[in-house]
Amino acid sequence: MSAPDRTPEAAPARVQPGGFRELGPLNWVIAKLGARAIRAPRFALFNVLGQHHLLFLLWLPYSGALLGMGKLPKQEAELVILRVGHLRNCEYELQQHRRLARSRGVDTEMQARIFEGPDAEGLTDRQRVLITATDEFVITRSMSTETWTALSSYLSKKQLIEFCMLAANYDGLAATMATLRIPLDFPD
Template structure:
């Protein structure tokens, strides 16, 4: 692999095997890899080495993926966070998931080029994107963006939006700091 550092290939914390992960986390990592059709799911083989945090994070993250927000909205927020943070790992996984949730390549291109091209985006999607941008860049949401978002989301969904954006922003930062390698190197 010319031009690729060892850290880029293995991450700052090498992938854990059975001994580092323990049997249950090792099995989860294998199942995760099978689900994403990769030899290894590096996120799980890295985070799974901290067994307690992994077991606390996994159901929380899963609950956000299957929360009160429509799944297309969830994926829109995740894609925008990943784009803003330059997190290729999140983009690689969630571009596929977003396609299955109804966000085709044209929709995804509009999400990535927001706010410069918003013609194909619904008012709801534009409100989600504006709030996501503010949440990630300012760590809050302005009154105007909140009002727009409140036109489309109920109270629980508003809370969930904040938790979702924060979770994926924090996860992107964690993956970046740990230099977690891609599960599908060379694929977008």
């Protein structure tokens, strides 16, 4: 078995973003509204995933709930998502969430600290624990007792469950985007 291609952005998309015919009327409207929300001509993730009509309609509210209606503060959710994108070297996820994180109060300097890791200067103890927990969850598919205990001292039971689901969702998305080679929405 050969190693996976580590430069999916340079390679052609394996599933091209679809239009009205491929998405159907409902998913096409959702993709157009999504593109407007991110201020892009298209939302390639939606234009690809939307081609699986039912799966997209089931995934969208789940993913949206994790992103916007969760128990974790929005800044902390973005910390987790950015760290997952960094660990998975997923430029699409990072491109989207660098922008969204800034709108949620996670400035460029904080993003650099998130990418540097839990030993970066200027992080709070809580942020260090969140980054460490994300690293362990994504890399080992679990968490050490020490890290779990530290995370549990900051998060409620519901937040702990949400943390796992959030990290898993964005890890799965990173793998999906890399495998399907979803093209970036912005030229930068």
